[in-house]
Amino acid sequence: MLVAVSALVVSLWSARRQAADAQKAAIMRLVAEFIVRCRTEDFQAAQRAVVTELKSSSAPDPQGGISGLPEPLQSQVKKVGGFYQDVGTLVVLGVVPEYLVVALYYRFLRQVWLAVWPYLERERVMLDAQNAGSVWGSFEHIAVCALNTPFCDITRTFRRRTYVP
Template sequence: MDSSVVFNTVTTAIAVVAVVTSIVFSARQARTAKHANHISVLVDLLREFRSAEFHEQHDYVCARLGAEHDPADGVRGLPAEAKAAFCSVVYYYQSFANLAVFGLLDQTLLVTVLRTRIVSVWKAVGPFVERERELRDEGSEGTYLSAFEELARLAADLPPEHIRNQMAEARRRLSRRGLMG
């Protein structure tokens, strides 16, 4: 075999390996960047979650809103303080839902982290939202807070043991990498 053919074959093989390696690292970098975007968005939104005022409003919406107010007048019929709590809490979760709809936040991550809270808020506000849709002439398939409603449906369908399974899987991955004893 001619030495130039051997040289060209070796050079081509090296080039192919370089291209394949470049593609693999580019795909990994894109995946890492996507996760980094999810994390920064999640951290920004969870900042409000740490405020005492948010938790007071959250507790109010879940425990007292339906007991103190009739959903017959929809969201628009709520008194100012109740409407403020409703908007603060519901639109907080609606923001997460909108980000998930547009692929800016992983919805499985979201419902895993906030599952119980999302479900409890939707149970509390669902009758008010449904009535508000009627008052807006949207009907049962209305769009008012529909992203949050869908997020609540996904959260309700997620098995309670999902978070434990995710944590166990993370431990297995870390263990395989030798990062956990």
């Protein structure tokens, strides 16, 4: 009887461990896919354009919102903002740890959010008037974390070594 109970406990523990390992592997594949996606030249160029053009002295008027931006800038904003929305949704749903996403994209989250915020704020007002929902709430969640948290506080959760000559 004791042997049967022991075998059952070991079997349950092993099954639980395998399920946890499978979940971690799936999350890592997802994170790797996002990393590859954001490092493409096309995405990098769109991100540079968003930050540069929306923060320049000749930037379009934010009163038109995102949908009022000229092409190709509008598509670039949607591509970059949509990426951070997707990543932020994984954070909000608890699929990927917030500290990991914010650490990976810290500088760009801050730059892109500050560039698109005036346009997004106006877009939200226009959508609210149409009772059409909101835009990029999960992007906002991770951007606010990046804006309000010093980078050293985020990376403190990592065990990392530093070079000291």
